[in-house]
Amino acid sequence: MDNAIEEIKNRLNIVEVIGSYIKLSKTGANFRAVCPFHSEKKPSFFVSPARQIWHCFGCAKGGDIFGFVREIEGVEFGDALKILAQKAGVELKPISQELKTERNRLYEICEWAARFFEKQLEESNAGKEAKKYLLGRGMSEDSIKNWRVGYAPDVWQGLSDFLASAGYKKEEIEKAGLGLTSERGSFYDRFRGRIIFPVFDLNSQVVGFGGRVFKEKDKTEIAKYVNTPNTLLYDKSRVLYGLNGAKLDIRKKDACVLVEGYTDVIMLSQAGFQNVVATSGTALTPFQLKILKRYSENILTAFDMDVAGDSATKRGIGLAQTMGFNIKVLLMPENSDPADIIAKNPSDWEKISENAKSILSFYFDTTFSRQDSKSPEGKKAISKVLLPVIKRIPNSIERSFWVQELARKIGVKEEAVTEELKKVKLSEDALGLEPEEIVNLPSKSRKELLEERLTALILRSPENFNLLSKDDLELFSPQISQVIGCFQKNKSLDKLNTRALATGKDEPLGSLPPELVGLANYLSLKSEIEEEEIDAEAEFKDCLREFRCLEIKNKLEKISKDIKSAEDEKKLGELGKLIQEFNDCSKTLNDFENII
Secondary structure (H helix, E strand, C coil): CHHHHHHHHHHCCHHHHHHCCCCCEEECCEEEECCCCCCCCCCCEEEECCCCEEEECCCCCEECHHHHHHHHHCCCHHHHHHHHHHHHCCCCCCCCHHHCCHHHHHHHHHHHHHHHHHHHHHHCHHHHHHHHHHHHCCCCHHHHHHCCCEEECCCCCHHHHHHHHCCCCHHHHHHCCCEEECCCCCEEECCCCEEEEEEECCCCCEEEEEEECCCHHHHHHCCCEEECCCCCCCCCCCCCECHHHHHHHHHHHCCEEEECCHHHHHHHHHCCCCCEEECCCCCCCHHHHHHHHCCCCEEEECCCCCCCCCCHHHHHHHHHHHCCCEEEECCCCCCCCHHHHHHHCHHHHHHHHHCCEEHHHHHHHHHHHHCCCCCHHHHHHHHHHHHHHHHCCCCHHHHHHHHHHHHHHHCCCHHHHHHHHHHCCCCCCCCCCCHHHCCCCCCCCHHHHHHHHHHHHHHHCHHHHHHCCHHHHHHCCHHHHHHHHHHHCCCCHHHHCCHHHHHCCCCCHHHCCHHHHHHHHHHHHHHHCCCCCCCHHHHHHHHHHHHHHHHHHHHHHHHHHHHHHHHHCCCHHHHHHHHHHHHHHHHHHHHHCCCC
């Protein structure tokens, strides 16, 4: 495994790998970009070709090519290894059956299930009837094959018997979301008598399934759709159907079309519109939006948009708006979905796309068409719908425009709308966010920030090290001290800019413990991206003065507490010493604030 990892790293260049996902711009010896992992306007994401590492100085994420692929694709290390091995042309040795993880076993079960369903569609009598239905709706033979559409026979244990014969246990089949155990203890298939749509992850591996009835009698007697429940592989809040095949086209066109169903995605893709994904009947979630933002910030929705009330669709779109997406609405004929439109005439979809309306224009037009904007009650009702929508606009200029527009259309002063806008509260609950989904950027203490700044300035200008006293060095954390000591052995940054730096196997980083190599890489990269025009020595002196003063202030705070305790306990002898120590520290602080 270690050999394979090293071979992949040696064959691939991190700039090319990351550049295939996001747009990089060269800046000196490094590359920079807007971070794909958090919202920002000013680029703080850097890639170092010399070290073969990346780091975002905004959200503090960083690592090597494996870490980046894991983050951007949302996969485990094993899956990232497969992706990069394929890019590098490295053959991975098969793992013995005993060493296979539970996750890999579930992947295998899902793949075998997909093959089973595909064969049933082609060879069984009921499957042929299902295929005839699909072809009748306009789906082509190629689309059925490419999207691996299948059929689940209308029997209780067709799939589970097949999987059991392949060596999989009932418990594993159930964990894959393909089987159920009744209250009486009998085991049966989850999907029966349905057209099956496999759901793929970003690596085009099958992770779940959606089953749809197609016979008229079934549409009224049983649920129209059945989906895989959440499993170790599949989480409906994190998966977007079709994204595995659409992601490159989304990036190329810089736009993503959101639809509701599997058939909509397949039919649009069949007609050449490949930047399309489906939410599979669920509201948009923060996880799905974070994934989408890696590829584009432009969304076109083909949802049934209800502007009134607190619908799940409206909350999802509101969340996308808050996260800075540019959203447009595709206005379709009543009682039509994208699949119907494509089946009748694909050129109609082009016209609909060309006439897409911005989400704010759509909300305004729809809301005003339903209310009397001249009556006080109508003005209030309109404001109740539109003010939260305006509040979510991240850009203050755009928000100001829509405030003016609302004031003009309901015939009130802009100040009145602004005043009401201030009263609108957008809680996490209103946005559909769970507490664990709210991202908090890591915070560092002032001392930690100053340590990093001083170290970066030493790496930028090694002569700054001579301004440190022995007492100063003792104030640094043990980790930073080790890194500084290691770099001092080699005062030329040019010698550090090698791939060996990323591995820590050669001097100077070879003398560092493995857990500090990442810190050394990070500080070295930080030193390189500093502004060219700064005076490194003057900046270092300012930081060093604050670093020393901060330590003395912390000491004074401790002495103050000790003085208070001595006074309370009437320890007069100790009190005198503490007061003298406090005065000495105060004098030292005053001296430091006026030197360097």
